[in-house]
Amino acid sequence: MKLIIAAIKPFKLEEVREALTTIGVRGMMVTEIKGFGSQSGHTEIYRGAEYAVNFVPKVKLEIVVAAAMADQVVDTIAATAKTDKIGDGKIFVVDVQSAVRVRTGETNDNAL
Numbered sequence: 158m159k160l161i162i163a164a165i166k167p168f169k170l171e172e173v174r175e176a177l178t179t180i181g182v183r184g185m186m187v188t189e190i191k192g193f194g195s196q197s198g199h200t201e202i203y204r205g206a207e208y209a210v211n212f213v214p215k216v217k218l219e220i221v222v223a224a225a226m227a228d229q230v231v232d233t234i235a236a237t238a239k240t241d242k243i244g245d246g247k248i249f250v251v252d253v254q255s256a257v258r259v260r261t262g263e264t265n266d267n268a269l
Contacts, residue, residue, distance in 0.1 A: 158253040159227035
């Protein structure tokens with residue numbers, strides 16, 4: 158099993174969710190986050206005063222899938238979330254040792 162963690166632009170969330178549902182992803186966790194990467198934030202003007210925005214709003218997706226499906230999920234997220242502009246996000250893939258469905262006690266692939 159693989160844990161796929163993706164940080165994407167918030168306005169791309171629904172489009173990415175639909176694309177993942179189409180390829181068979183049955184669940185994900187979504188968290189609103191703030192962060193920075195290459196863009197290192199920017200400055201904005203609010204009520205006439207300029208201030209630095211050091212953290213940019215993003216959405217973090219966490220998806221656990223069977224190892225055989227991981228590449229397809231990563232490719233789908235990358236293609237759907239892409240805007241060709243700085244700050245499109247990052248995707249990380251991590252091995253998952255085990256999973257348990259709390260309600261039934263099913264484990265690993267059966268718990269997904």
